[in-house]
Amino acid sequence: MNTKINKIAVLTSGGDSPGMNAAIRAVVRNAAFSNLECDGIYRGFQGLIENEFVELGPRSVKNIINRGGTFLKSARSKDFMTKEGRQKAYDNLKSRNIDALIVIGGDGTFTGASVFNKEFDIPIIGVPGTIDNDINGTDFTIGYDTALNTVVEAIDKIRDTASSHDRLFLVEVMGRDAGDIALNSGIGAGAEEILIPEENMGVDRLLESLQKSRKSGKTSSIIVVAEGDQIGKNITSLADFIQTSLPEYEVKVTVLGHTQRGGSPSCFDRVLASRLGVGAVDALLEGKSNVMVGISHKKVVYVPFDIAINGQKKLDTDLIRVADIVST
Incomplete structure (x- = not known):
């Protein structure tokens, strides 16, 4: 990918999870730190189709790190499942001179983002935000x-x-x-x-x-x-x-x-969201695309969407043994 990144956008999609606001905050502030413009998109992919954009800067995201949910709101989008809907979404990004997109959500969000990337070749980075901790390639997801x-x-x-x-x-x-x-x-x-x-x-x-x-x-x-x-x-x-x-x-x-x-995110989730949000912007600046930024053995890693979506995350079987022992 050789696209020069000058302006990015960020959205949250799917079920909300505590720490999403902290991730948005990190994305916006690393964008400012890296001399990039940044827009927020309300209501996920549906807002992308309906042109619900807002300019975001460092002061736009003050006092949100402690708030649960997502101030950008979230929504399911049937329109984004259609080629016509995705075309409209792409046209809206281009009309605002947005070069890349960061999406915060779960496997459904990453599935839609991957299709969008392959159709229009726009750089996209995913940030795992779901309380289920069921995304392959990352030890923890935001909100878990x-x-x-x-x-x-x-x-x-x-x-x-x-x-x-x-x-x-x-x-x-x-x-x-x-x-x-x-x-x-x-x-x-x-x-x-x-x-x-x-x-x-x-x-x-x-x-x-x-x-x-x-x-x-x-x-x-x-x-x-x-x-x-x-x-x-x-x-x-x-x-x-x-x-x-x-x-x-x-x-x-x-x-x-x-x-x-619901609820105010824990310290762990605030730190995790901050690391992943910063890592998402770093990934774009390094020329990465169609990947999720995750955490593995305390290090930030980049996982292709296909592996994050389709790979099977293994349950810690040792914990099952522990549960059997301590419940006796």
């Missing part, structure tokens, strides 16, 4: 640490009630395809069982474990369930099954839902 802390805090409070009333609580956390939140928060909160999409525990083993816990003297238990877990049609049907099979338990269900997405 904050979501973990939110979940652990919630489970700690639920345990108080579980212990007071001798109840079994099923706590559903986000993770349709990845069990990182469930596994790590489950260990951190001392859950008796953790159900994740990557490992089908099976109902027989689950019931056996709960019976064993009851016999060992446990009168209350917490089961952390990733929303994509394979046992039961959903968490409610699973709770009904346990209640029928083990009537000695009083089974309750808590779905944490979108509370996991």
Whole structure:
């Protein structure tokens, strides 16, 4: 890529995550540091199509590092899935003399960005912003640490009630395809069982474990369930099954839902977002394109979109062993 970069734009797309604002701030300030102009695009790819641009400078992003969500807002865009929509998006970039684009989001965002890059050869860098931590090629994604802390805090409070009333609580956390939140928060909160999409525990083993816990003297238990877990049609049907099979338990269900997405980002996420935002601008200046900027072994790395999107991120199997041991 030989394109001279003078002006860039940044957008956030897909589900919001704590730390996105910190990433935008880092992009804008590194752009200013590097003598580049920078525009923000409201509402992701849909705003790109509808020409919702705003000029951003260092003072435009003051006092946002501590704010959750994204001040540029986010949206799903069916229009961007069409060639006509992408053509309009490209025309809007060219009309504002924008030479390159930085997109903050998850695999869906990177998929759209990759198609856009291949069609119009505009330099694009991705920054992984998703609480699920399910992007291949990076150890952590922006928002994951904050979501973990939110979940652990919630489970700690639920345990108080579980212990007071001798109840079994099923706590559903986000993770349709990845069990990182469930596994790590489950260990951190001392859950008796953790159900994740990557490992089908099976109902027989689950019931056996709960019976064993009851016999060992446990009168209350917490089961952390990733929303994509394979046992039961959903968490409610699973709770009904346990209640029928083990009537000695009083089974309750808590779905944490979108509370996991909100809140002020943790220090870890603020630092991570700052590093990746700076790294995204650096990548453009180094002539890179169609890659995600990630973190691996505490170092900034650049991963092709195809690998980030299509590669399979491996779950830390040692954590499954740890969970089995410490829950006994």
